Amino acid sequence: MKMRIDGREIEVRSGETIMEAARRAGISIPALCYHEAFGGQGHCRMCMVEVQAGGVTRLVVSCTYPVTREVEVKTSTPAIEKIRRDIVTLLYKRAPDSDFMERLYHSYGCSDNTLHANLGERCIMCRLCVRACEEMGVSAIAAVSRGTDKRIATPYDEASPDCIGCGACADICPTGAIEVIEKGSRRVIWNKVFEMADCQRCGRPFATLAQLEYLESRLDRDVVKQRLCSNCRRKEVVGKVRRYNASLPFV
């Protein structure tokens, strides 16, 4: 089926969200809690768009709104821009220590105000980390408590027996809110200390032993038989391809 978005007509699969369809067509809608790998969460509300369907116009969240009939979408109107400015303001005041939020705050031209800034905070509660941890099959962290006190934590704020120290949470965090300390052969994350494994080729520590053991227990041994860092793994693949190419007869 078809959907008109910002005057352009694009193809949509029924039931697909506006966000997914727009991204496929190369139209970007701002979002802070969206990641292709996880689908829409509807937390940040930055991706609100105006939808016209059956003569009714309303604001919806593009990452959770499924397109099931002909709709016309506007990704930016003065009302939507105001909402985005307010959301950025609220999140910047919540997490003023995040450079990412500071840049966003300035680029959205948010006006200064008297709201109190929460010093020392970088987390904006997008919960991408929780989703990443869940996808990893570990679920060591979750959103705890509720209301304005809601935050991301391990159970009892202690080292979680489930955590494998993979750092997927920190990698996906847009604001650098998850602290990872790496020193020598140790990594500290979420209050837990991990021993690192060294790359068999370059000798640099590249992953926690716990993560490798976790992967080895779940994946085909072949995939992880060599403990290589991502750099050396790439080199290894390139080398294999080169050797293979070299073995081919010259055409």
Place this chain on the structure above:
Amino acid sequence: MATNGNQLETEEQFQEIITRYPTEQRYIMPIMHDLRNRYHYLPRKALEMAAAHLQVPLSQVYSMATFYKAFSLIPRGRVRLKTCDGTTCHIKGSQTIIEEVYKNLGIRPGETTPDREFSLETVNCIGACAIAPALIVNDKVYGKVTAASLKTIIREYGGRENE
């Protein structure tokens, strides 16, 4: 470890409560209710065992235990004071009760006295608006509580005043 109500908290007891329920995620809350009814809080070991039994990550169980206000992760006192902070009680002076409890027992909402005798929490409207402000002690409701009657109630339950 023995706590309030002389209920021994043993793993066998936890297991007995937890295994009343089949392995389905929807039984997290019923298990928490049963634990709360017995121990007045959710013992950590019991939650860990519940997570294992229901095959749900501990983080999910912990997330729920901290989300739902009916549950406490810290032990409650032998005498559990709950002040109603519904609108009616609020405009009829529940704040004063909270302050008076602090003056008398030195605890704020969510806290337990060091001797585990008294704990205080606030609850949303209990539907006793006609007798606001209301105070629930263990399961008994006291209506039209004033600073003076609060002192009497605390004494009734064996509390001594702070100097």
Place this chain on the structure above:
Amino acid sequence: MNKSPVNNPDARLVLVCCGTGCIANGGLDVYRALQNELNGDEGVRVDAVTKGTGCHGMCARGPFVRIMPDDINYCQVKVSDVREIVEKTLHGGEVIKRLLFRDPRSKKTVKSHRDIDFYKRQHKIALRNVGVIDPASIEDYMARDGYQSLRKALFTMTPSQVIDEVVKAGLRGRGGAGFPTGLKWKACAAVDRLPRFIVCNGDEGDPGAFMDESVMEGDPHSILEGMAICAYAIGASAGFIYVRDEYAQSVASLGKAIEDARRHGFLGKNILGTALSFDIEIVRGGGAFVCGEETALLASIEGNVGEPRDKYVFPTERGLWGQPTVINNVETWANIPFIIHQGAASFASIGTAGSKGTKVFSVVGKVANTGLVEVPMGTTLREIIFDIAGGIPNGRKFKAVQTGGPSGGCIPESLLDLEVDFDSLARVGSMMGSGGMIVMDDRTCMVEVARYYLNFLAGESCGKCVPCREGIRRFGEILTRICQGKGTVDDLNLLESLSETVQSASLCALGRTAPNPVLSTLKYFREEYLEHIIRHRCPAGICKELTEFYIDPEFCNGCGLCAKMCPSQGIAGAKKQAHTIDQSKCIKCGECVDVCRFMAVKVR
């Protein structure tokens, strides 16, 4: 077949209110004393009933004893009165005047409820049985046409006729949003996936509202019957009643009712011998206001944190465990048997053009008669607050009425003639919500009220979406500084600007309506905000930092009541001489203002 004394004019029945209010006043002791006293007396049955009988504005005057069929009502009964009641009234047929209710306005004693304005003006549908029957007796319920509607539906109507009847009745959801119930059922029945589920939302969380509690405790079968009728209409096999954690009595009452209904064949396999199989399970809530929101409630039943989801696809299509689900509130369910029994036309003849039937309001706060009031839609606020609930006590002035729960709005005196229904309340910036009505007098600070509600919501928001979580946090911050005298006029603009975003961008109704207390008080009581900001004064004498009480010697006659009541011994004065307040001792609790019968204590 009628074993129930409810409809039997010869049986003597003594009803003792054992609702929360009456129990706090010793209701259970009176109940036990009466039982002891009447032990072995075949002609009299003593029943403990909850809520209902007490809520004719008499919770505050409980414990409350009602003797049927004479309909004699005694209030503030003590254990020491029990023997006299048995001897004089039950055996001697004499009314004990001392124990009768005294109307606060006419000052006359009243024997029967029917003579009390509070009762006379009400029209009971949802509460038709509450306080009249023993909720633990299925025979009582059946004696009042209970389960006749289920029979009628099963044996004389097709499922689609049942749905049409509910559509024609014009019943709108009593839980807050006011969505047409019949259309909801129709939408669910149209989704071609099994199983379908039915849910009763009994997570009544609005402070000051207890009508659902009253029905769950006092007339549980009406809910079960309503759900069973719906099960037939939409083809559902399982139902859940989600009961608020605090309502232990409701859980007990519903649990007993479900067992009895199963035994009588109204629930379970092949209901009344038909092909319909439907059963109900009780789920206890965890103490989260947001679970009153239907998608959060469904998440909670599934064993998740009670976070709502975007409702672009309704629960009728994707509800419990992804299956088509009808979810209605307690009061809505209680209306269903009436509609099927009396017919849609009868129900639709009551109410306004857009809102049919009656609505139960719980009128609480600064009114003479606190309690549940069921009136036709379209009754004015003035009738409810003044004619039925008896107006403002202690000679104080009406200031505002807050409707719709914590995210409703505050309605000022100028709108007292508003005819209350779903649409009229929304027009003035408030909402119906579940029917809470909190009356406020001039000792209520509207800024502090807004702050209270936003504080409540800050703790009760699920914390999932940014506008609600972060916006409410900021409302609280700004309102708190205004209450402390540290606000600026710019803060009011900031409040209004942020409100727009929270209203239009929040995920669920909790967030979208959260700015209502702020916006409605700003709209109708802006002066009071400015008073706090510019003159650093709280006219109601509530915001402690901005309040100083003094005793006006012109009015004070030295009765000494304030000095006696002052918890910090901060008032002194000779007998019959004007008293004074020692400001260094004053904790600004306002007890002196409230107890003074001469209005001598004033706010500087």
